[in-house]
Amino acid sequence: QAWLNEKFAPELLESKPEVIECVVEQLDHMEANLKRAKRGDLKVSVHHMEVERIRFVLSSYLRCRLVKIEKFFPHILEKEKSRAEGEPSILSPEEFAFAKEYMANTEAYLKNVVLKHMPPNLQKVSLLKSVPKPNLDSFVFLRVLERQENILVEPETDEQREYAINLEEGSQHLIRYRTVAPLVASGAVQLI
Numbered sequence: 001q002a003w004l005n006e007k008f009a010p011e012l013l014e015s016k017p018e019v020i021e022c023v024v025e026q027l028d029h030m031e032a033n034l035k036r037a038k039r040g041d042l043k044v045s046v047h048h049m050e051v052e053r054i055r056f057v058l059s060s061y062l063r064c065r066l067v068k069i070e071k072f073f074p075h076i077l078e079k080e081k082s083r084a085e086g087e088p089s090i091l092s093p094e095e096f097a098f099a100k101e102y103m104a105n106t107e108a109y110l111k112n113v114v115l116k117h118m119p120p121n122l123q124k125v126s127l128l129k130s131v132p133k134p135n136l137d138s139f140v141f142l143r144v145l146e147r148q149e150n151i152l153v154e155p156e157t158d159e160q161r162e163y164a165i166n167l168e169e170g171s172q173h174l175i176r177y178r179t180v181a182p183l184v185a186s187g188a189v190q191l192i
Contacts, residue, residue, distance in 0.1 A: 001190055003061040008141070008191035009184060010177055011134035012068040012076055015092040023058050027051060069099050072134055074127040077103060103127065136178040144171050146188040153179060 002016045030051050037044045069076060069091075077099055080091060091099060106127070115123045148167040153175065167173065167183075172192065183189040 001187075003057050003064075005184055005191045006061055006064045006068075009181075010136060010138045010140075011181075012065065012072065012090050014088050014090050014185065015065075015095060017092045020058065020062070020092075023054065027054060027058075030054075065095065066098070068134075069095060070102060072131065073099050073103050073106070074131050075133050078128060136181065138177055139174055140177045140180070141172065141174050141192045142180060142184075142189045143192050144169055144173070144189050148183060148188055151179065151183075 002013075002019055006013050030047065034044060034047055034051065037047075076091065080089065080096065080099075083089065089096070110125060111123075115125065144167040147169045150164045151167055153163040153165055167189070177184075180189055184191060
């Protein structure tokens with residue numbers, strides 16, 4: 001579920017280090033069991049395929065997160081700076097270090113390759129202004145896991161009652177991500 005939500009959400013979601021750690025431990029345990037099993041047994045080859053499938057899902061999840069960090073790094077770091085005390089971080093410590101290093105390397109590259117050749121008044125660049133933000137108004141497909149009532153489809157309109165809907169458990173919808181972002185974070189809906 002974390003993998004699919006991360007894959008289909010336009011923004012970087014909250015990090016799940018406990019899930020990653022658990023999956024890595026289980027993979028290590030499964031591989032140790034496979035080494036002790038008899039070769040040529042059909043169960044061994046099926047378990048080996050399952051290990052490879054789980055490894056693919058884990059790698060894809062981490063790759064999705066890294067791509068989003070590289071794409072939106074100034075906005076993600078700004079969001080990290082401005083988050084309230086006790087609010088969960090969207091970055092793991094390793095991802096935070098990667099994002100800071102990526103930003104420093106990008107700034108150094110721009111200064112060394114481009115900005116030093118520009119007139120002095122143009123030698124500053126704001127990465128927050130020049131790097132695009134995640135498009136929270138993009139539409140996503142979702143499956144409702146827990147019934148939700150009175151969800152405002154267009155919260156910025158004046159006549160909000162006309163645009164309130166109920167999301168029935170098991171139903172699927174195409175809806176603006178900004179509308180369901182809190183529901184994705186709480187686990188009430190799953191992106192598909």
